[in-house]
Amino acid sequence: MKKCVGVVDTTFARVNMGKIAVEVLEKYLPGYKIIRHTVPGVKDLPGAAKRILDSGCEGVITLGWIGLREADKLSYLAASVGLIFVELLTGKLVIDVTVHEDEAPDDPEKLKKIAIDRVEKHAKNLAILVKEGPRALVDKAGQGLRQGYPDVGPL
Amino acid sequence: MKKCVGVVDTTFARVNMGKIAVEVLEKYLPGYKIIRHTVPGVKDLPGAAKRILDSGCEGVITLGWIGLREADKLSYLAASVGLIFVELLTGKLVIDVTVHEDEAPDDPEKLKKIAIDRVEKHAKNLAILVKEGPRALVDKAGQGLRQGYPDVGPL
Amino acid sequence: MKKCVGVVDTTFARVNMGKIAVEVLEKYLPGYKIIRHTVPGVKDLPGAAKRILDSGCEGVITLGWIGLREADKLSYLAASVGLIFVELLTGKLVIDVTVHEDEAPDDPEKLKKIAIDRVEKHAKNLAILVKEGPRALVDKAGQGLRQGYPDVGPL
Amino acid sequence: MKKCVGVVDTTFARVNMGKIAVEVLEKYLPGYKIIRHTVPGVKDLPGAAKRILDSGCEGVITLGWIGLREADKLSYLAASVGLIFVELLTGKLVIDVTVHEDEAPDDPEKLKKIAIDRVEKHAKNLAILVKEGPRALVDKAGQGLRQGYPDVGPL
Amino acid sequence: MKKCVGVVDTTFARVNMGKIAVEVLEKYLPGYKIIRHTVPGVKDLPGAAKRILDSGCEGVITLGWIGLREADKLSYLAASVGLIFVELLTGKLVIDVTVHEDEAPDDPEKLKKIAIDRVEKHAKNLAILVKEGPRALVDKAGQGLRQGYPDVGPL
Numbered sequence: 072m073k074k075c076v077g078v079v080d081t082t083f084a085r086v087n088m089g090k091i092a093v094e095v096l097e098k099y100l101p102g103y104k105i106i107r108h109t110v111p112g113v114k115d116l117p118g119a120a121k122r123i124l125d126s127g128c129e130g131v132i133t134l135g136w137i138g139l140r141e142a143d144k145l146s147y148l149a150a151s152v153g154l155i156f157v158e159l160l161t162g163k164l165v166i167d168v169t170v171h172e173d174e175a176p177d178d179p180e181k182l183k184k185i186a187i188d189r190v191e192k193h194a195k196n197l198a199i200l201v202k203e204g205p206r207a208l209v210d211k212a213g214q215g216l217r218q219g220y221p222d223v224g225p226l
Numbered sequence: 227m228k229k230c231v232g233v234v235d236t237t238f239a240r241v242n243m244g245k246i247a248v249e250v251l252e253k254y255l256p257g258y259k260i261i262r263h264t265v266p267g268v269k270d271l272p273g274a275a276k277r278i279l280d281s282g283c284e285g286v287i288t289l290g291w292i293g294l295r296e297a298d299k300l301s302y303l304a305a306s307v308g309l310i311f312v313e314l315l316t317g318k319l320v321i322d323v324t325v326h327e328d329e330a331p332d333d334p335e336k337l338k339k340i341a342i343d344r345v346e347k348h349a350k351n352l353a354i355l356v357k358e359g360p361r362a363l364v365d366k367a368g369q370g371l372r373q374g375y376p377d378v379g380p381l
Numbered sequence: 382m383k384k385c386v387g388v389v390d391t392t393f394a395r396v397n398m399g400k401i402a403v404e405v406l407e408k409y410l411p412g413y414k415i416i417r418h419t420v421p422g423v424k425d426l427p428g429a430a431k432r433i434l435d436s437g438c439e440g441v442i443t444l445g446w447i448g449l450r451e452a453d454k455l456s457y458l459a460a461s462v463g464l465i466f467v468e469l470l471t472g473k474l475v476i477d478v479t480v481h482e483d484e485a486p487d488d489p490e491k492l493k494k495i496a497i498d499r500v501e502k503h504a505k506n507l508a509i510l511v512k513e514g515p516r517a518l519v520d521k522a523g524q525g526l527r528q529g530y531p532d533v534g535p536l
Numbered sequence: 537m538k539k540c541v542g543v544v545d546t547t548f549a550r551v552n553m554g555k556i557a558v559e560v561l562e563k564y565l566p567g568y569k570i571i572r573h574t575v576p577g578v579k580d581l582p583g584a585a586k587r588i589l590d591s592g593c594e595g596v597i598t599l600g601w602i603g604l605r606e607a608d609k610l611s612y613l614a615a616s617v618g619l620i621f622v623e624l625l626t627g628k629l630v631i632d633v634t635v636h637e638d639e640a641p642d643d644p645e646k647l648k649k650i651a652i653d654r655v656e657k658h659a660k661n662l663a664i665l666v667k668e669g670p671r672a673l674v675d676k677a678g679q680g681l682r683q684g685y686p687d688v689g690p691l
Numbered sequence: 692m693k694k695c696v697g698v699v700d701t702t703f704a705r706v707n708m709g710k711i712a713v714e715v716l717e718k719y720l721p722g723y724k725i726i727r728h729t730v731p732g733v734k735d736l737p738g739a740a741k742r743i744l745d746s747g748c749e750g751v752i753t754l755g756w757i758g759l760r761e762a763d764k765l766s767y768l769a770a771s772v773g774l775i776f777v778e779l780l781t782g783k784l785v786i787d788v789t790v791h792e793d794e795a796p797d798d799p800e801k802l803k804k805i806a807i808d809r810v811e812k813h814a815k816n817l818a819i820l821v822k823e824g825p826r827a828l829v830d831k832a833g834q835g836l837r838q839g840y841p842d843v844g845p846l
Contacts, residue, residue: 080367085381087368109363111351118313142326149306151769158738183381196731208729212700213707226705226803235522240536242523264518266506273468304461338536390677395691397678419673421661428623452636459616493691545832550846552833574828576816583778607791614771648846
């Protein structure tokens with residue numbers, strides 16, 4: 072089987088995050104097939120991620136969008152726990168990306184920029200970790216890297 | 227065995243959400259048997275969902291109703307974690323739908339409309355994913371779809 | 382072995398909830414042995430429930446009492462997650478009942494009435510589900526049933 | 537092998553809770569070996585408890601100390617979930633005891649008294665449950681027992 | 692195979708915590724190989740920790756950095772639950788260290804000092820527990836040890 076990685080995004084999101092991730096992964100993982108699933112919302116991400124990894128892929132990036140209600144924050148928490156367990160159960164890489172509407176509640180353009188930057192940087196993170204292994208980011212440890220915002224640097 | 231999907235709802239809910247889900251699933255999944263269980267409240271949904279999936283069904287939709295107390299929000303969180311693990315343990319689809327009384331605390335008619343719309347759209351999501359597979363919603367990724375409310379569209 | 386169901390309550394509670402549950406279950410499940418365990422507090426309920434189910438019983442009702450401190454709410458959440466996993470791990474019924482002191486912080490008589498009503502109704506729920514199976518409550522779906530309070534009815 | 541129970545406490549605590557528990561357990565479980573581990577903080581308790589139970593002991597008491605920061609409350613929640621799963625995974629008794637600094641934020645003497653009383657009573661609970669089995673506390677169900685404070689009694 | 696322990700840190704952190712941990716572990720565990728992985732953020736720590744332990748190491752120290760947003764606190768909680776389960780699933784030691792920006796929101800120098808002190812002390816804790824076993828810290832139980840701050844002592 073051809074090597075593969077997965078992308079899971081949602082219909083709830085207001086930016087086509089999956090499309091961005093696919094483009095980055097195609098660029099940085101040229102030999103890989105990219106499997107893309109789309110689910111309704113953030114709580115559906117862990118199940119889809121696990122199905123992709125169980126089918127043989129080496130890693131997956133999940134792309135969630137979190138609304139402003141208290142229930143959305145709780146959904147974020149539940150999904151985060153679930154995605155961590157996908158990693159524990161499969162032993163494989165899950166890069167869990169979320170955009171929160173409260174990061175720019177009144178500024179859709181800013182929120183869109185956050186989403187695009189965050190997906191691009193984290194898709195690249197997944198590609199690097201898949202291709203180069205778990206020591207690939209050691210040189211950037213403690214550097215205050217941010218996704219969705221400019222890096223803040225080390226103290 | 228005939229192919230099947232499941233519906234689980236509660237006696238706590240103030241709208242017969244299971245009945246709506248069954249009607250939608252019968253329409254969109256004509257060859258399927260619909261198994262319906264009703265439980266007391268939201269924390270009983272994961273156990274029932276797992277029993278239906280363990281009996282051989284391909285997917286399940288769970289329909290919770292969340293009250294106004296702090297304890298209800300915590301129950302929502304616990305149930306959400308549980309439902310995600312049902313998906314991880316079975317490898318099958320769980321569409322987890324909840325209506326929160328704080329979405330329209332003083333307007334029962336509005337709450338009822340939210341519930342009906344949300345169940346209809348998510349039951350259709352389950353049918354589509356079961357029938358067409360995990361790529362069926364890719365065209366709608368990032369489109370700001372909402373259940374219970376009008377879609378908000380992409381940014 | 383004789384068929385059985387379980388009851389677990391706590392020494393923390395201020396109402397003898399287990400006694401009430403045993404009486405209801407004896408009435409509605411005449412052929413069944415009732416196994417009763419008592420534990421110190423709410424976080425001890427999942428372990429005891431699982432031990433009873435692992436010994437062969439068909440279902441269990443757990444009876445928690447939640448104090449007014451923030452830590453009590455977190456204990457409630459942890460116990461709720463645990464009890465859901467007891468259901469997922471055993472495939473059996475767990476009816477998880479809790480009384481929260483903030484439901485009537487200054488009115489012990491009201492709190493006692495809430496506890497009694499809630500245990501009676503939920504013990505009956507367990508008996509019905511054990512005896513008649515998972516479709517027994519479908520006729521009551523969406524009816525706004527409440528335990529501890531009068532039913533609120535459908536919208 | 538000699539029968540055994542375990543005690544796990546922390547270096548974070550400001551009272552030597554493990555020492556108290558050992559003394560109570562030696563008194564009430566004269567035939568038992570007491571295995572004591574000490575870990576840095578509350579989140580390390582579940583792993584240590586499981587190691588002791590996996591080594592063959594019948595039960596364990598864990599003794600946590602919770603600081604005043606929001607992060608401490610979240611650590612409490614995570615540890616509580618973990619300890620419940622130790623019970624679900626091993627099938628054995630875990631008595632999870634914690635002292636919260638917000639119980640007496642400005643009164644160290646009171647906090648110390650709470651800690652001592654709570655450990656003594658819960659260590660005795662563990663001894664009773666180990667020696668006499670899961671029905672040993674049924675007579676005290678619903679009696680409003682408290683650990684760290686005087687009992688509040690039944691309603 | 693040479694004995695080993697692991698270090699996992701993040702690119703999100705603003706202090707090179709992994710480097711500090713490696714230096715301490717090399718000093719106190721001279722015969723051990725130190726495996727270091729770096730991941731993007733706190734939610735990636737459990738997966739990496741488990742991979743290192745599954746490869747044969749005896750213990751691991753994870754080094755998280757928690758931002759100021761509400762979502763960061765929820766990520767902290769999810770990661771904490773995940774790391775506890777790494778310990779339960781592997782039976783091995785996980786020392787879970789986090790620095791929270793709200794510990795010194797307006798004082799980067801103080802935050803840096805907290806991070807350095809906390810990593811040094813906890814890396815030493817890991818070394819001691821690996822080398823001397825689970826009774827090595829019993830003499831320090833209840834001593835009010837703090838990492839990142841001066842010890843507060845027993846009451």
